[in-house]
Amino acid sequence: MKMKLTVLAAMAAAFGSVSAQEVVKIGHVGPTSGAIAHLGKDNENGARLAIEELNAKGVKIGGKAVKFELVAEDDAADPKQATAAAQKLVDSKVNGVIGHLNSGTTIPASKIYSDAGIPQISPSSTNPKYTRQGYKTAFRVVADDVHLGGTLGRYAVNQLKGKSVAVIDDRTAYGQGVANEFEKAVKAAGATIVGREFTSDKATDFMAILTTLKGKKPDVVFFGGMDSVGGPMLKQMKSLGINAKFMGGDGICTAELPKLAGDAMADGQVVCAEAGGVEGDQKKAAADFGVRFQKRFNDDVKLYAPYVYDAVNVMVDAMVRAGSAQPSKYLPELAKTKAFGGVMGPISFDEKGDIKNGALTLYTYKGGKRDAIAVIR
Numbered sequence: 001m002k003m004k005l006t007v008l009a010a011m012a013a014a015f016g017s018v019s020a021q022e023v024v025k026i027g028h029v030g031p032t033s034g035a036i037a038h039l040g041k042d043n044e045n046g047a048r049l050a051i052e053e054l055n056a057k058g059v060k061i062g063g064k065a066v067k068f069e070l071v072a073e074d075d076a077a078d079p080k081q082a083t084a085a086a087q088k089l090v091d092s093k094v095n096g097v098i099g100h101l102n103s104g105t106t107i108p109a110s111k112i113y114s115d116a117g118i119p120q121i122s123p124s125s126t127n128p129k130y131t132r133q134g135y136k137t138a139f140r141v142v143a144d145d146v147h148l149g150g151t152l153g154r155y156a157v158n159q160l161k162g163k164s165v166a167v168i169d170d171r172t173a174y175g176q177g178v179a180n181e182f183e184k185a186v187k188a189a190g191a192t193i194v195g196r197e198f199t200s201d202k203a204t205d206f207m208a209i210l211t212t213l214k215g216k217k218p219d220v221v222f223f224g225g226m227d228s229v230g231g232p233m234l235k236q237m238k239s240l241g242i243n244a245k246f247m248g249g250d251g252i253c254t255a256e257l258p259k260l261a262g263d264a265m266a267d268g269q270v271v272c273a274e275a276g277g278v279e280g281d282q283k284k285a286a287a288d289f290g291v292r293f294q295k296r297f298n299d300d301v302k303l304y305a306p307y308v309y310d311a312v313n314v315m316v317d318a319m320v321r322a323g324s325a326q327p328s329k330y331l332p333e334l335a336k337t338k339a340f341g342g343v344m345g346p347i348s349f350d351e352k353g354d355i356k357n358g359a360l361t362l363y364t365y366k367g368g369k370r371d372a373i374a375v376i377r
Helices: 002-022 037-057 079-091 103-116 145-158 173-188 207-214 227-239 257-264 282-297 305-322 327-335
Strands: 023-030 067-074 096-098 120-122 138-140 164-169 192-198 220-224 245-248 270-275 340-342 345-347 360-366 369-376
Touching: 023 037, 023 079, 023 305, 037 067, 037 282, 037 305, 067 079, 079 103, 096 305, 103 120, 103 138, 103 173, 120 305, 145 173, 145 220, 145 245, 145 270, 145 360, 164 173, 164 207, 173 192, 173 220, 192 207, 207 227, 220 227, 227 245, 227 257, 282 305, 305 327, 305 340
Parallel strands: 023 067, 023 096, 096 120, 120 138, 164 192, 164 220, 220 245, 245 270
Antiparallel strands: 270 360, 340 345, 360 369
């Protein structure tokens, strides 16, 4: 009897191993609760659509048909919750991770994935530190804050003719990082920073800092943070009679900003930049993705979903090229990715894991809708 049980146990273990090889788990982490849950859900839906389409195609890895499974976690845009979510994914033995959304959550989580040897692709984190820690497992598919903040700073001075500029950040890794790069570029372009203030990513009252800045008569107010704070800030700027141009990075560059700002946002008042963007023939692929996304989720793309979609697909492409979904085997192939055809453009990684020649799109708003100004590389 003992021998039979031993044989059965061995058979069960063998079948379990086969089953584990046939299911490829892809983790996704984003803030699906809290103030920017609309962006977190947007990201998660981008991953879900990619995985559903891959399963419909019947992808084979190493000659074997596989089924992809999405393992989704919520980090609520909180660094502590992010590391807990990361450890949970590691314990679940995911084959790779897409996320996190915020730089402030991506950076601490990246050490956990690195220690476990699990590849991580962020679709939206822009703080340069993320890919400069020396982790071979860290990648991103959007341009970083050096490019984003610097471009906005030069635009504020050279195109908007800003001479006196105020800067506010939300003290997150993302908000402070992009604000720092913006400030450097403004100074280098010859304008004056008349004030540097800070708030938090959960604040709702900005009257004290805005009153201080009003007395300095800025031509431009830059905010490093997310739309959930930027919208109410615009309302309070209007109530104080501050008519300055309002600028920010991809955190405020969303379809939700006009709703959050209400009637406080004048046409052309806001200028923002999104890390990414398409031009020429690529516009059709991006538009087609938007149609599929809307049909599947009965909702429009908010911001980062197409980059999440591309991140999932480029990770799976590396698995197919490696003939294995085992992290240690496909990681070298992921690093060697050259000109992968994403819906948001070709993806190649440099030696740090950053996207090469990452695009940046400048937008303004007219009639409550985003209006692209230019795509910059």
